[in-house]
Amino acid sequence: xxxxxxxxxxxxxxxxxxxxxxxxxxxxxxxxxxxxxxxxxxxxxxxxxxxxxxxxxxxxxxxxxxxxxxxxxxxxxxxxxxxxxxxxxxxxxxxxxxxxxxxxxxxxxxxxxxxxxxxxxxxxxxxxxxxxxxxxxxxxxxxxxxxxxxxxxxxxxxxxxxxxxxxxxxxxxxxxxxxxxxxxxxxxxxxxxxxxxxxxxxxxxxxxxxxxxxxxxxxxxxxxxxxxxxxxxxxxxxxxxxxxxxxxxxxxxxxxxxxxxxxxxxxxxxxxxxxxxxxxxxxxxxxxxxxxxxxxxx
Numbered sequence: 554x555x556x557x558x559x560x561x562x563x564x565x566x567x568x569x570x571x572x573x574x575x576x577x578x579x580x581x582x583x584x585x586x587x588x589x590x591x592x593x594x595x596x597x598x599x600x601x602x603x604x605x606x607x608x609x610x611x612x613x614x615x616x617x618x619x620x621x622x623x624x625x626x627x628x629x630x631x632x633x634x635x636x637x638x639x640x641x642x643x644x645x646x647x648x649x650x651x652x653x654x655x656x657x658x659x660x661x662x663x664x665x666x667x668x669x670x671x672x673x674x675x676x677x678x679x680x681x682x683x684x685x686x687x688x689x690x691x692x693x694x695x696x697x698x699x700x701x702x703x704x705x706x707x708x709x710x711x712x713x714x715x716x717x718x719x720x721x722x723x724x725x726x727x728x729x730x731x732x733x734x735x736x737x738x739x740x741x742x743x744x745x746x747x748x749x750x751x752x753x754x755x756x757x758x759x760x761x762x763x764x765x766x767x768x769x770x771x772x773x774x775x776x777x778x779x780x781x782x783x784x785x786x787x788x789x790x791x792x793x794x795x796x797x798x799x800x801x802x803x804x805x806x807x808x809x810x811x812x813x814x815x816x817x818x819x820x821x822x823x824x825x826x827x828x829x830x831x832x833x834x835x836x837x838x839x840x841x842x843x844x845x846x847x848x849x850x851x
Contacts (some may be wrong), residue, residue: 555594555595556581556595556639557591557595557596558584558590558682558692559683559684560593561581561682561687562682562683562685562687562835564599564613565577565682565685565687567616568599568601568612571609571612571620573601573608573609573612574597574601575599575613575688575691576598576601576678576688577597577598577600577608577680577682577688577689577690578599579594579596579597580592580594580601580723581682581689582598583695583726583727584677584680584682584729585678585681585682585687585689586691586695587680587726588681588728591722591723592719595640596637596640596642597640598642598644599642599643600643600644600654600676600690601645601646602645602648603628603645603647606627606645610631610633610785613633613710617633618633618634618639619633620632620633620635621634623730627645627787628656628657629644629645629656629657629658629659630644631642631645631665631721632777636819642762646671651673652672653670653671654670654675654676655670655671655683656671665768668841671694673696674689674693675690675691675693676694677691678691678694692727692730692731693731695723696724696727696728699724709753717844719840736778775788785809805835
């Protein structure tokens with residue numbers, strides 16, 4: 554089922570009116586930036602803050618969509634479908650204090666999830682769909698996604714009916730408009746390159762160096778913080794070991810004293826002196842009750 558531009562703007566407008574922050578991603582984000590529909594789209598990819606998933610679901614339900622629990626995998630994606638077969642894929646993100654965002658994605662190569670970080674500028678795209686202005690990811694962010702996300706642009710699911718990689722074609726289209734004159738020759742080479750040479754990486758490399766450098770700097774900072782935490786953890790472990798040894802020593806000493814006391818209570822001398830101890834106890838109590846004699850001055 555084709556997801557038309559009219560349906561895109563209908564969903565986008567309803568979410569906005571419902572107070573849900575939303576950005577268009579994926580194939581429709583490319584066409585939004587190009588301001589024309591370059592190919593048919595089977596679904597609509599949306600980026601929404603993870604805390605807004607519930608209100609977004611309420612809006613989509615009013616539009617006739619229902620959540621597909623089999624395809625949904627929170628926090629990676631939330632899938633909705635309507636009776637006509639239209640599909641909306643919501644990709645939840647967590648926004649950081651600096652404006653960047655963090656999201657989870659599937660790594661098909663090892664059947665695990667990994668963290669994907671988007672820069673603040675990656676959400677500053679503005680496009681046009683069905684004559685309506687929409688928010689979307691930028692050209693740089695879209696190309697970077699195709700390089701850094703762990704799927705192959707040459708996998709069967711990424712190849713269109715005409716045998717062309719959808720990712721490759723999107724990059725070519727974006728570079729034609731946003732890449733500048735320096736990318737014209739590279740684009741021509743990409744159009745003639747074979748899939749085995751993986752020209753997607755070559756085309757995107759120059760376009761996303763700044764983003765990669767930023768991520769590398771963030772990784773270096775996190776690695777330094779991790780090293781500091783490891784040192785503090787080692788210090789705490791050593792301190793805990795000392796305290797644990799002291800605790801063991803005190804427990805052993807306490808056990809030894811209790812054993813010694815029990816041995817004394819079982820001894821003959823303890824039994825013989827028991828009456829004396831009781832008498833001393835009573836005498837002590839009696840003396841404690843005596844009142845001091847007050848002496849008056851003559």
